[in-house]
Amino acid sequence: MLSHIITGLSFLFTLMIQYAVISRTNLFYGTADLILLLVAAWSMLGKTKVSWFWITIVGIFVSIISPYPVLAPLIAYLIVFILGQIIKRGVWQTPMLGMFIVTFAGTIFQHVLYLFVLTINGREFFWPEVLNMITLPSLLLNMLLSIPVHALIQELSIRTNMIEYEL
């Protein structure tokens, strides 16, 4: 139960920070996706069932707010979650490296998915411009922020597990 509360609160807090602050902080035209980072961190450090539940809830919430059609944000976050689960088994001895891999691959996949959806919806864009001005700056921001996010979620996860064990 405590895991659910901690995970839910962390996502709620992150949603507020993301919409109010992070989305307004640009590097060129790119922005960091703190929710994606949280999804990556919880998928690797949290309990699978708890993380799965809250990532789905948050994904649906973001999909409702977002103008993207066909629940694209939810799909992106679930793919990142699955990627995190796979990486967790593969490089579990170096979790920070796993976080970097999930962040890198997750950001690239998310952007490709969004661009694919936008292309289907008839929006035109120039690939090199999008890559240089949006994707690469977003990737850099996500990679930079992945370090503190991973440390924070790791600390939260350890403390939650300790309290639950004591109870």
Add this chain to the structure above:
Amino acid sequence: MDSKKNQMKNIFNKISIQSIVIGLIVIGLIVLSISGFLTPLFNVGLNPLISSQSWLSVRFLSFKEFFTSPKDMATLRERNAQLENEVSQLQSQIIQLQENLSEAQILYALLDFARTNPQHEYVAATVIGREISPFLQYVIIDKGSSHGIRYGMPVVTQQGLVGRVDAVLGNASRIQLITDASSIVNVRLQSAKVEAQIVGSLTGEVSLEMVPQDVSVEAGDVILTSGLGGNYPPNVFVGQVVSIQKLENALFQTGNVQAIVDFTTLNAVLVITNFQSVDITPLIP
């Protein structure tokens, strides 16, 4: 009895003589000291005393300072911390007041815009969020259907056109900015008196399109909404032409536009509530 009287007289005489002598000596010394004749004598006698007194005094003060200064330092530090605390509190108050002033200035500007454009009815709203995806240019405001906001209503600031309402919830709405890639606004070039379109992009830049080849357009030309299409009211300030590209083999001229609204610092907007957008999609062949 006589002998006793004689003894008393002798004593009295002795005292009187002694008193008179002492009195004379004292008066003489006073007169001599006032007249300055005793100064060298005093100097000889007092200088060593003064020197030793000053030496002792200096040492005592140093000694006292040595023991009392830490106490003063502690008091001063305490006072300094107290003052620093007061300064930080005052600074935070100044920041708060500056924020209030900034907010008030924005609201006054919006109010001024509303007064100068009385043909419309407005609902003022605060921008509370921005779309997560960097590919889309949308903002979220704190007013929704319960405040009379409906889909398609135009959104402006005191500077000019912002966008239109794209989705509405009870107490919040999503606004599509004119910089969004799927946004197309029918505009009019004020100086050239010709109609064109401005189109957004994934990076948030705005370009001018559909400008006929035979029209002379220059950098700095003012762009206003034309009202065509029924999505936006006419004569709302949109921006200025930055540059124009005229290719001989192209059907239309294109250009770059500087939007008048700074979308990166968008804090408050006005939703025009008495403008109903017209959906002409069924009429498009």
